[in-house]
Amino acid sequence: MRVDVFTQLPHAFGWLTEQRPLASVLGTELELRLLNYRDTTPLRGGQVDDDPYGGGAGMVLRVDVVDAALEAAYGDVRPARVVALTPQGRQLEQELVEELALEPELALLSSRFEGFDERIVEHLATDAVSIGPYVLSGGELPAMVLLDAIARRLPGALAEGSGELESFSAHLDGGLEYPHYTRPAAYRGWDVPDVLLSGDHARIERWRREQSRARSVA
Ligand code: ADE
Numbered sequence: 112m113r114v115d116v117f118t119q120l121p122h123a124f125g126w127l128t129e130q131r132p133l134a135s136v137l138g139t140e141l142e143l144r145l146l147n148y149r150d151t152t153p154l155r156g157g158q159v160d161d162d163p164y165g166g167g168a169g170m171v172l173r174v175d176v177v178d179a180a181l182e183a184a185y186g187d188v189r190p191a192r193v194v195a196l197t198p199q200g201r202q203l204e205q206e207l208v209e210e211l212a213l214e215p216e217l218a219l220l221s222s223r224f225e226g227f228d229e230r231i232v233e234h235l236a237t238d239a240v241s242i243g244p245y246v247l248s249g250g251e252l253p254a255m256v257l258l259d260a261i262a263r264r265l266p267g268a269l270a271e272g273s274g275e276l277e278s279f280s281a282h283l284d285g286g287l288e289y290p291h292y293t294r295p296a297a298y299r300g301w302d303v304p305d306v307l308l309s310g311d312h313a314r315i316e317r318w319r320r321e322q323s324r325a326r327s328v329a
Contacts, residue, residue, distance in 0.1 A: 112212070113142040114261070115190075116219045116254050117180050119159060121145035123251045127258065132268035140265040143258075144184075151183040152176045160224070169225030177220060177231045190216035193236045196250035196257070197226055200239030203257060207240070211257070212264035219257065221250025289322035 116124065124145055127133050137143060149157040153175060160170035181189055192214050201207070211217055220227070220236060232239050242253040262268050292303040306318045 195236035196253040
């Protein structure tokens with residue numbers, strides 16, 4: 112799939128693209144474009160935001176700037192899903208991640224400070240998504256959260272045996288994964304559950320299923 116991130120801070124995405132799962136799928140299952148609103152703004156001096164009508168603190172990303180960025184990237188044929196990252200959006204859940212990961216093309220719109228001119232959300236985006244009920248200083252971290260969650264769902268994203276099956280079954284259970292432990296088996300009285308040391312794979316599998324189920328009903 113191709114994901115286009117529209118941002119004022121393309122360099123902020125550098126570290127994410129160097130890590131798994133992004134790094135594993137870049138150039139194969141995932142094509143990522145980082146597009147700076149400043150490169151296509153119709154305003155002088157690279158201006159992209161402006162004072163809010165009616166007054167108030169902070170700057171607002173302009174609708175004409177975002178429209179010009181989308182026009183430059185796509186012309187009139189825009190991706191079926193154009194997602195604006197905003198605390199007012201629908202809260203991100205795994206179900207939406209799975210849905211977006213199936214799109215051939217996805218556009219993510221992020222903004223800084225006070226956010227979008229409302230007409231961007233109303234007329235240019237198809238979806239408004241929040242990563243949680245709190246306010247961050249911009250949409251870059253939310254866009255990275257969404258990108259990471261999507262990249263994990265693409266073929267080849269996860270190291271062999273490191274979670275593809277677990278994540279998949281966890282998704283089917285509608286819940287979180289079972290608890291994991293590694294060495295040392297005993298540490299300050301915090302012991303690893305005996306079942307995991309038993310070598311009895313059927314018992315271990317049963318225990319893991321029970322644990323996953325218990326976590327999913329919370
Ligand atoms: N921009 C600022 N806060 C946000 C949030 N919680 N989710 C998505 N975008 C945001």
